[in-house]
Amino acid sequence: MISRRTLVILAVAAVGAASLSLMSCSSIGYYSQAATGHLKLMNAREPIDELLKSDSTDPELRKKLQTLVDARLFAIDTLKLPATKSYTTYAALGRDYVTWNVVAAEEFSLQPKTWCFPIAGCVSYKGYFKEQAANDYAAELAAEQYDVTVGGATAYSTLGWFDDPVLDTMLRGGDIRYVSTLFHEMAHQVLYVKDDSNFNEAFASFVEQQGVRIWLESRDENERIERYDAFLKRSDDFNALLKDTQTDLRQLYSQELESEQMREQKKAVFSKMQEGYVGLKESWNGYSGYDGWFSREVNNARLLAVATYRKWVPAFEAIYKEQGKSMEDFYDAATKISKLPKDERQDLLSAYLAGSS
Numbered sequence: 001m002i003s004r005r006t007l008v009i010l011a012v013a014a015v016g017a018a019s020l021s022l023m024s025c026s027s028i029g030y031y032s033q034a035a036t037g038h039l040k041l042m043n044a045r046e047p048i049d050e051l052l053k054s055d056s057t058d059p060e061l062r063k064k065l066q067t068l069v070d071a072r073l074f075a076i077d078t079l080k081l082p083a084t085k086s087y088t089t090y091a092a093l094g095r096d097y098v099t100w101n102v103v104a105a106e107e108f109s110l111q112p113k114t115w116c117f118p119i120a121g122c123v124s125y126k127g128y129f130k131e132q133a134a135n136d137y138a139a140e141l142a143a144e145q146y147d148v149t150v151g152g153a154t155a156y157s158t159l160g161w162f163d164d165p166v167l168d169t170m171l172r173g174g175d176i177r178y179v180s181t182l183f184h185e186m187a188h189q190v191l192y193v194k195d196d197s198n199f200n201e202a203f204a205s206f207v208e209q210q211g212v213r214i215w216l217e218s219r220d221e222n223e224r225i226e227r228y229d230a231f232l233k234r235s236d237d238f239n240a241l242l243k244d245t246q247t248d249l250r251q252l253y254s255q256e257l258e259s260e261q262m263r264e265q266k267k268a269v270f271s272k273m274q275e276g277y278v279g280l281k282e283s284w285n286g287y288s289g290y291d292g293w294f295s296r297e298v299n300n301a302r303l304l305a306v307a308t309y310r311k312w313v314p315a316f317e318a319i320y321k322e323q324g325k326s327m328e329d330f331y332d333a334a335t336k337i338s339k340l341p342k343d344e345r346q347d348l349l350s351a352y353l354a355g356s357s
Contacts, residue, residue, distance in 0.1 A: 030126075033128060033129055033130065033133060034127075034129070036129070037099070037128075037129025037130075038129075038158075038162075040129075041091055041093070041098070041156070041165070041167075042162060042165075044091040044092065044093065044165075045089035045090065045091050045163075045165045046089060046090050046091070047088065047089055047090075048065050048068075048069060048088055048089060048090050048166065049069075049088075051065060051090055052065060052066060052069070061171075064171050064175070064178065065090060065166070067175050067178075067179065068087065068166055068178065068179065068182055071179045071182055071183075071215065072087050072088075072182060072186075074215055074218065075182065075183055075186050075211065078214060078215075078218065078327075079183065079186075079207070079211045079214065079327050080327045080328045080331065081183070081186040081187065081189070081190060081207075081211075082160070082186065082189045082190060084160055084163065084189060085163040086160065086162075086163050086164040086165075086185075086186070086189065087164060087165065087166050087182060087185070087186070088163070089163065089165040089166070090165055090166045090167075090168075091165040091166070091167055091168070092167075092168045093167060093168055093169060094168070095169070096152060096169065097131070097152030097153055097154055097169055098129075098153055098154060098155070098156045098167055098169050099127040099128060099129055099134075099152075099153045099156065100127070100128050100129075100130070100131045100133075100134035100135075100150055100151070100152050100153070101125040101126065101127045101128075101134070101150070101151050101152075101153055101305075102125060102126045102127075102128070102134050102137055102138050102141070102148065102149075102150055103124065103125045103148070103149050103150075103151070103301045103302075103304055103305040104138075104141045104146040104147065104148045104149075104301050105146065105147050105299075105300040105301045105304055106145070106146060106147070106300070107145050107146065107147055107263075107300070108252075108253045108259075108262055108266070109253060109300065110246055110249060110250060110253070110300055110303065110304060112124040112301070112304045113141075113146065114195075116195075121193075121194025121195040121196075122194070122195040123195075123197050124197045124304065125197070125305070127153065131150075131152070134150045135150055138150045146301070147299035147300040147301045147302075148299070148301050149299065149301040149302045149305055151305055154167070154169040154170050154172070154181065155167065155169070155170055155181050155184070155185050156185075157185045157188045157189075159188055159189060159192050160189040164185065166182075170182075176212060176216075176224070176228060179212065179215060180208045180209070180211070180212050181208075183207060183208045183211035183212065183215075184204045184205065184207070184208035185204075186207075187203065187204040187207035187208065187211075188200065188204050190203075190207070190331055191203055191331065191334055191335055191338055193338045193345075195342070196342060196345070198311045198312060199312060199338065199345065199349075202310065202311055202312035202313045202315070202316060203312070203316055203334055205310065205313050206313050206316035206317060206320070207327075209232060209313070210317075210320065210327075212228060213225060213228065213229075216228065234280075234284055234287060234289070234290075237280055237283070237284075238280065238290055239306065239310045241273060241276045241277065241280060242273070242303055242306055244273075244276070245269060245270070245272070245273040245276075245303065246303055248269045248272070249266065249269055249300070249303075252265050252266060252269060270298050273298065274294060274298075277290065277294055312349050312353065314352075314353055314356040315349040315350075315352035315353040315356065316330075316334065316352075317356065318352040318353075318355055318356040319333050319334060319337075319352060337349070
């Protein structure tokens, strides 16, 4: 759900490693851990077709891998996603997450801190292959008075620079969960815009959601479509609550107040959000799937970590409908929009967003 996030490895650290002499010690350390973690992951790959043929493969794993093999072919044939060699191999990492991503924002701002890299451009998160390294960096930022959050990522994408594997971290939960992750990651290989995380993640999230619906329809699983739509409706409600909270915070942060007064009012905004969640749970007949998210300290960074995935999804849905619900035409339209200057791109998406309300 919310904790899944894609780490884009900078094609992959080899680019950074080529110019280590020009980097600071901290940059060298970061690229080194990225290159080492990536190589370990790539070396752990096993061909899925061989695992399916092997008598020693765990039956539950076999079932999940076969589902993903079928879903990948469906994504290529029906969703018109790229027919690369990615997700034809499997890697068992034996840990909860493949990477841990750090998101940060200033104490009284909803503008995310960004990090800029070769190939990937500027992104609003920084990923680590070891949880302790992510926590250590987050502690450094917190000491500088940043609001910080660290989230585990179950999926991993190199945007087609390497043949990305299916990971054991992706295979938790039911088939909709890991099939949707597959569609999301494959969508990143269709379109990626440097320096625009909101565009990239919302595009992939829309392809994921629409892809799951089409996949379920192809299997005549209408009851599951209804449950999936109910899940997405709860997600929309949750994000609407967070959007309202962001609006309140932006209003607060625009005022000229003393720091202590600002902090007190910031706490009040987050308390209001918690009360809003209680109301949402009542409207969901007690559904508690977001309890874990609200049980942790909420700050600017945690709001932004969710917003990155959701901001433009309704705009992409409007574009999809405008293109006659053709995935190929939708990709063409989104690609044209992606080539616009960033300000024009955001203005156009805002117009689609307004029209979808």
